[in-house]
Amino acid sequence: MRADGPECPACGVIYLRAEARAAARQAEARDAAKRDAALSEAEDQRLALREALEAHTAPTFVPPLSAARPTQDAALEGITFHAEATNGEDVLEARLRLWVLPAALLIASLAVRSPGFHALMRIFLTMPVHELGHAVTAWFCGFSATPSLWFTSVSEERSVFIPLVLAGLLGTLTYQGWKRRQWTWLGAGAVLLLAQAVGTLGLDHREGRSLVTFGGDAGMMVLGTALMATFYVPPEHSLRRNALRWGFIVIGAAAFMDGFEQWWAALSHVERIPFGRNEGSGLSDPTRLVQTYGWNISHLIRRYVALGITCLVALGLLYLGALWRVRGLLRRGTSAAG
Known part of the structure; x- marks a missing residue:
């Protein structure tokens, strides 16, 4: 049981220093856990990318830069789709369908x-x-x-x-x-x-x-x-x-x-x-x-x-x-x- 005062009368431990050391150990434990989680996620992504390349498919994870990209508004998606549909190849095909048969x-x-x-x-x-x-x-x-x-x-x-x-x-x-x-x-x-x-x-x-x-x-x-x-x-x-x-x-x-x-x-x-x-x-x-x-x-x-x-x-x-x-x-x- 903690006694009143800045230090323990029985063992001479200063309470503030003990609390600081305990907080430091907890912070180190949290940082180590985060590092382990990041390393584990990176390893999983590396393995997924390797498997995707071997199978000639797209990777299933989302790269960090893509995940950080802001979500596009639905109206802007419609505008983008319409712009892609009117590229030069589609216009050429439209002209071919107009003139080739006649x-x-x-x-x-x-x-x-x-x-x-x-x-x-x-x-x-x-x-x-x-x-x-x-x-x-x-x-x-x-x-x-x-x-x-x-x-x-x-x-x-x-x-x-x-x-x-x-x-x-x-x-x-x-x-x-x-x-x-x-x-x-x-x-x-x-x-x-x-x-x-x-x-x-x-x-x-x-x-x-x-x-x-x-x-x-x-x-x-x-x-x-x-x-x-x-x-x-x-x-x-x-x-x-x-x-x-x-x-x-x-x-x-x-x-x-x-x-x-x-x-x-x-x-x-x-x-x-x-x-x-x-x-x-x-x-x-x-x-x-x-x-x-x-x-x-x-x-x-x-x-x-x-x-x-x-x-x-x-x-x-x-x-x-x-x-x-x-x-x-x-x-x-x-x-x-x-």
Whole structure:
């Protein structure tokens, strides 16, 4: 028990000095604990950084300088995001979406009117799409088909294997669209499954064969439209990252205009229809449709033209939708140019 007075009468200990030594020891203990905690935290951060570098991932701890940085206001975050969204690359993409598709269609329409360019374009760009159109139509009608550059071999009778494989692929596309909430996949898969059901189950053998013949020039317009539509894929898509969309839009525009221009001109100039025989492959498609399957010439022309206009309307809606999404960037790009 502490006695009154500045020192202990029994042992002579001065109380103030003892209290000072005790306070000093406590302070040293606290400082040592802090040093140990800081060293332990630094070691943990060093180990976390090492593990992150080895795993090629971002570290999970917050560096001291980042932790000390003041929190950004929510309004300022919105301004920063908008500024980042209007960088030069996005403005360039907005201009590309404005001009590339019309330019591709215009150049292709001029090329098909030039005999020399048209012949080269048909050899290297459009005939593969034409033959693929025959093959795709055959698959959707239940026939086995093998396309080549100038001829497509189609089985005489319907296959069992081809419809099952195609239905399985389209069903997988539809299911994955529903599972991943990719509504474009879901819609495309459902529409194509319906088209296969109509082509395979709704058409008899003769109607299916006639539709396969029709699918050459029709395929050029439909597949050409699909190829041009790939130019509007999102930034993370491989077609855009690998620049494949540039080749697809060229092929698509050439194929579409090769088919559409011919049948549009046939509305007033029936002699534009390529009746007769093709070297090495027999009757031409229009000749086979009229002579073998009994199609009326005026109906033949109108069906091709109606299909082409439908493709143009779909492409126009896609084009306007893309412009609507980048309209702000286009205005900013125009203002910067001015």
